[in-house]
Amino acid sequence: MxxxxxxxxxxxxxxxxxxxxxxxxxxxxxxxxxxxxxxxxxxxxxxxxxxxxxxxxxxxxxxxxxxxxxxxxxxxxxxxxxxxxxxxxxxxxxxxxxxxxxxxxxxxxxxxxxxxxxxxxxxxxxxxxxxxxxxxxxxxxxxxxxxxxxxxxxxxxxxxxxxxxxxxxxxxxxxxxxxxxxxxxxxxxxxxxxxxxxxxxxxxxxxxxxxxxxxxxxxxxxxxKFRLELVEGDLERQVFQVYSNEMLYLAGLELDLTGSYxxxxxxxxxxxxxxLQEKGYSIPEEALRAGLAKAKSITGLKGRWQKLNDSPLTICDTGHNEDGIKQILQQLEALQPKQVHMVFGAVNDKDITKVLQLLPKVYTYYFCQADIPRALPVADLHKQSLEVGLKGTAYTSVSEAINAAKANAAPDEVIFIGGSTFVVAEIQEL
Known part of the structure; x- marks a missing residue:
């Protein structure tokens, strides 16, 4: 075998x-x-x-x-x-x-x-x-x-x-x-x-x-117990001051996972x-800092507010429910983009009405379906999207939709790829 x-x-x-x-x-x-x-x-x-x-x-x-x-x-x-x-x-x-x-x-x-x-x-x-x-x-x-x-x-x-x-x-x-x-x-x-x-x-x-x-x-x-204060953040890392009981607990704690969530x-x-430390595990501060600063490279984590390209800036994220999409939209807004080209797909066993209603009508959409039986057919997704006022084109595959977004996006605009874990899974550069 x-x-x-x-x-x-x-x-x-x-x-x-x-x-x-x-x-x-x-x-x-x-x-x-x-x-x-x-x-x-x-x-x-x-x-x-x-x-x-x-x-x-x-x-x-x-x-x-x-x-x-x-x-x-x-x-x-x-x-x-x-x-x-x-x-x-x-x-x-x-x-x-x-x-x-x-x-x-x-x-x-x-x-x-x-x-x-x-x-x-x-x-x-x-x-x-x-x-x-x-x-x-x-x-x-x-x-x-x-x-x-x-x-x-x-x-x-x-x-x-x-x-x-x-x-x-x-x-x-x-x-x-x-x-x-x-x-x-x-x-x-x-x-x-x-x-x-x-x-x-x-x-x-x-x-x-x-x-x-x-x-x-x-x-x-x-x-x-813990309160965080973001002191620095970009598409490569976030740095936090961590307070415990209002006393500084960890200064300048770096995280390589850059999603605001x-x-x-x-x-x-x-x-x-x-x-775990109270239970007797030895976790020195340097191990904590190094692990969080290099979590992606140590574990191989992909698809969490991940930058794929600089020009145009291209980002993907596996967030797919209401809370996840809200966080993604807030972070896209913080980039102050000239325009967002969103490659978007969903699954067929969830009601996506509320998610679609969250999506900005000013974005340009590239609707698609992942290559799994569970994917929401792109014709259905396109129809539901038009009903809530979103403008975009339907594509039969994730790769077609991504290629169309790349062809249309100006160098100073943003491409976002998501809506479903399974859409992100089909990104070739991932």
């Missing part, structure tokens, strides 16, 4: 949320429990940090992994979905899962898959846990896939749980109120395990307090690291 044979088998045999959407989501932990039992309970053989939330969980996971790696720990990192290669999902010290490990894992466990019939995500989580156990990592950062309570990753007992921003996304599966969504995210709060909430949000706050009380978990709202993620990351 070649690597491509292996991927073809997985894509054909296992329902995959990335491709088909809600039909692939299993509302039960039974499959992952059965898989891991058959594999020797690998999830209990390494220390972990569990990271959930609506927006920011991927960035936060990568920042934590980068700092822990710089501190000298053999660090696993599990994230989803992937942008370019399946092996991006599972990393140890920034190195992607070896293709031959995946091949062996699938060959050895085909009968198990055919018996349990897991989803693609369930299989991938089991694979990650087994790989981290085999590699004997010191600690692994595990990002929740969707929700929390019923997410396949939720069979670990972490050192710390982290929940980032709560916003509207996947309402068909998680509920259509912030309280309902927060309740699903709060499902990763475990008995006696410290839980960190990155940002205090009025609607969600009580949900976390009640869950933490119920399971007797110490609860920390990171913004109660990172100001909501960084307090949670700092609080988790402080709790």
């Amino acid at each position: 070649t690597y491509q044979d292996c991927l073809d088998y997985l894509y054909q045999q296992l329902p995959m949320y990335q491709r088909i959407g809600n039909a692939a989501f299993k509302k039960s932990l039974d499959n992952i429990i059965d898989l891991c039992e058959a594999l020797g309970q690998p999830q209990h053989k390494f220390k972990s940090i569990h990271v959930g939330g609506t927006n920011g969980k991927g960035s936060s996971s990568h920042m934590l992994a980068a700092v822990l790696q710089e501190a000298g720990y053999k660090t696993g990192l599990y994230t989803s979905p992937h942008l370019k290669s399946f092996t991006e999902r599972v990393k140890v010290n920034g190195q992607e899962l070896p293709q031959d490990y995946l091949i062996r894992f699938v060959e050895q466990n085909k009968e198990l898959f055919e018996s349990i019939k897991p989803s693609f995500f369930e299989m991938t989580v089991a694979l990650a846990f087994k790989y981290f156990a085999d590699e004997q990592v010191d600690i692994a950062v595990i990002e929740v896939g969707l929700g929390g309570r019923l997410d396949s990753t939720n069979i670990i007992t972490p050192e710390v749980s982290l929940i980032t921003n709560i916003g509207y996304d996947h309402q068909a599966l998680l509920g259509d109120t912030i309280v309902a969504i927060a309740s699903e995210k709060a499902g990763i709060i475990k008995a006696g395990v410290p839980a960190v909430i990155s940002t205090k949000q009025e609607e969600a706050e009580e949900v976390f307090i009640l869950k933490a009380m119920k399971v007797e978990a110490p609860l920390y709202f990171a913004t109660d 990172q100001k909501y993620n960084l307090p949670g990351v700092l609080q988790v690291l402080a709790l």
Whole structure:
């Protein structure tokens, strides 16, 4: 079996949320429990940090992994979905899962898959846990896939749980109120395990307090301890003064993730690291600084407010829900662009009406659809966009739309590519 044979088998045999959407989501932990039992309970053989939330969980996971790696720990990192290669999902010290490990894992466990019939995500989580156990990592950062309570990753007992921003996304599966969504995210709060909430949000706050009380978990709202002041920022880095209890905690803390929304993620990351230090982990200040200043290069993170070109300035971002798009639009506005050429696509299992209503009517749009079954057909996207007053042209592929934007944009204008993780995934320069 070649690597491509292996991927073809997985894509054909296992329902995959990335491709088909809600039909692939299993509302039960039974499959992952059965898989891991058959594999020797690998999830209990390494220390972990569990990271959930609506927006920011991927960035936060990568920042934590980068700092822990710089501190000298053999660090696993599990994230989803992937942008370019399946092996991006599972990393140890920034190195992607070896293709031959995946091949062996699938060959050895085909009968198990055919018996349990897991989803693609369930299989991938089991694979990650087994790989981290085999590699004997010191600690692994595990990002929740969707929700929390019923997410396949939720069979670990972490050192710390982290929940980032709560916003509207996947309402068909998680509920259509912030309280309902927060309740699903709060499902990763475990008995006696410290839980960190990155940002205090009025609607969600009580949900976390009640869950933490119920399971007797110490609860920390990171913004109660840490306050950030942006002192410098451009397309290459951000620099913050960090205050704790109104005293200067870290001066000139540099971050190579340049999305303005990172100001909501960084307090949670700092609080988790402080709790790990209390548990006896050695995380010197120089490791913290180096990890955050080089998080992208250490972990290979892509697609978060990433500059692709200077002339015209070309930026991509995987933000795709209301909160994510609002942050992107604020940051585009801060560039004071002469004109924005936006390459935009979406998925078909979400109501994008509110997102489309947020988009400025003065931008020039290049509508497209990613090459996955879950993509919203570009004709439907174009029609919905015209109904809210957006002006643009429909293209049958992401690459066509990007090429058209490049042809039309003047050197002093801005091209933005996004709307969906899967649109960003098809950028050739990424």
